[in-house]
Amino acid sequence: MRYTLFGQTGHRVSALGFGAMNLPGVPLQQAGDALNYALDHGINYIDTAAGYRNSEEIIGETISHRRSEYFLATKTNKRDYASAKEEIERSLVRLKTDVIDLLQIHYVNYVSEFKAAMEENGAYKAALEMKKAGKVRFIGITGHRPELLTKWISKGEFDQVLFHLNLAQPFALNELIPKLTEMGMGKVAMKPLSGGFIQPVDKAIRYPYSQDVNVIISGMVSIDEVKENLAAMEQEVGQVERQELEELALQLGTHNCRRCNYCSCPVDVKIPDIMISSKIRDVFGLLPKGEGFFEKQKDSIMSCADYEPCKEKPLCEQQCPYHLPMQKVVQEAASYYS
Ligand code: SF4
């Protein structure tokens, strides 16, 4: 596995990062075994968030005795100073550590949210204060809109960005990743399987691995999953394979959905999941999680065509900053069931 210098932090981080988001869904013993196995096999970047149920506590419980072996990244999705500070302090306790290596302002997709976090009494001030106190070492930001992130980092207030990069969402390649490289910042790609939709898993992992990023965060919950992810990174990606993966990403990314979640649907169609997975389903089929999702969504997807208020002008499309044809894609998805 590849190790690279992580922005200006001085750390050499493993290309595979352990995404701890789903650990709360498995027994503690299994979670601890997966985390310890990952550390034993060279993974040295652990990613969690205050908002991932008790994920931070699981990390604290199972690997804090090995704290010097991993770079620890967590997140706050609070926007104001007081609640962000309280949440960061809680993270330190839950993670059983004296210092968080990377504190990210989490899930910033709206201009108004960015402004709130950065204003005088915003979450950024809390992160900065904790940094001055030696409780946080670096500050990052996470979001789903690469073109906005590119603008937001230009003042040099952040050390790192966490963004989507997978076969169905190659959008960060356009301007965000080149800008991060130019500024010498840490580059972390998330959701290589787009939340459990993309297969084959090895291709899904090797696509971001073929690109200019430091760490690929993959959500893992078992030793077998760690092994599968590690195996996909055993060999470097050569020129021919890189080109094939890039062509595939162009094809699978034509839906153009950034998963920004600006859209909402009155009949509860999970629009970004449909947008992103429809092409993958056509080309490769889906992982079991994706198939289960389509089963659960059947009634909502089927009701889209008859939903009266959307007949003239689809409500979702009026909310999308990219003006995407979501109604058409959802109604095409309905044909999967026939
Ligand atoms: S067009 Fe369909 S998916 Fe869009 S808001 Fe209306 S019912 Fe929901």
Ligand code: SF4
């Ligand atoms: S369909 Fe549009 S609004 Fe909805 S998540 Fe995708 S890009 Fe965002």
